[in-house]
Amino acid sequence: MPEFRKILFVSQGGNEEADALKQALSLARNNQARLAVLIVRPELPGEISAYREKYEDALIREFGAATAAAREAVKVTERDVPVTVKVEAGGTPAVRIVRHVIENGYDLVIKQAEAREGRGFRALDMELLRKCPSPVWLCRPIDRHRHEMRVAVAIDPDSPTPEGRTLSLRLLELARSLADSCSGVLDVVACWDFQLETYLRGNVWIKMTEPELARLVDQARAKSRAGLDELIRISGIAGEVKVHHVRGEAAEKIPQLADDERIDILVMGTLARTGIPGFVIGNTAENVVQGLACSLLALKPAGFVSPVRGR
Secondary structure, eight states: OTTOOEEEEEEOSOSOOHHHHHHHHHHHHHHTOEEEEEEEEOOOOGGGGGGHHHHHHHHHHHHHHHHHHHHHHHTOOTTTSOEEEEEEESSOHHHHHHHHHHHHTOSEEEEEOOOOSSSSOOHHHHHHHHHOSSOEEEEOOOOSOGGGOOEEEEOOTTOOSHHHHHHHHHHHHHHHHHHHTTTSEEEEEEEEOOTTHHHHTTOTTTOOOHHHHHHHHHHHHHHHHHHHHHHHHHHTOOSEEEEEEEESOHHHHHHHHHHHTTOSEEEEEOOOOSSSBOOSOOHHHHHHHTTOOSEEEEEOOTTOBOSOOOO
């Protein structure tokens, strides 16, 4: 993926980050990108603060051992991808991570998704999705070879704003590049609906016939599909593409499709406010995210301003 040149891998000093670390090393090698590591840890209480240096040294050694194992697994040498490691201590880890991204100009954050049974993401991951200005890749374990991995992208062909349209094009281009490094198949999913159907059906005042209502529903579907096809055409993506134009709520249909198609990585946008500090991602995006069981690569729209400021 050519747009990533400076990657930050975030570690919490745990033992369950091997999958994310392997993906970070492979991505950095494939893009000839620089890879830095930020280990975030809690501050030691005052009575044991004298052990801070030893504690940080232990974290770095343990991470070094994990990196060596990951390098061996994905055949990435230190010469291929040199890694720098920094440890930061204190509270509010998401704020410190985002501040580190802003101050150092990283264009991608990779992190192992915090362990959680079932679907969705936990507090730290969600805070990064809401506040980090760069794309965030939250990794979950993938139990098949890279060339068998399935990549999907969720876009909104019905977005009324230029920002939404531009974001959809970026998502398509990025997902195509990622799919090319995996199975080669890109699943494109978009949801549509005609929300007035329930209201119009059987309304005693409007008295619309079923054929008339069916025609309106079909017009809405056709307009949405034409917009979807146009976005794909303008994006210029090539290769094998499977299009899923699904009727229904995105928060339900996108996670369901990801399950049914055995998607390993979903690429999607988080439509936040632009030009002003955005504490929340779009409600639809947040609901979709909380229904996912796969890895997630999330992008902000152009012009997003993080509520976090540099030091």
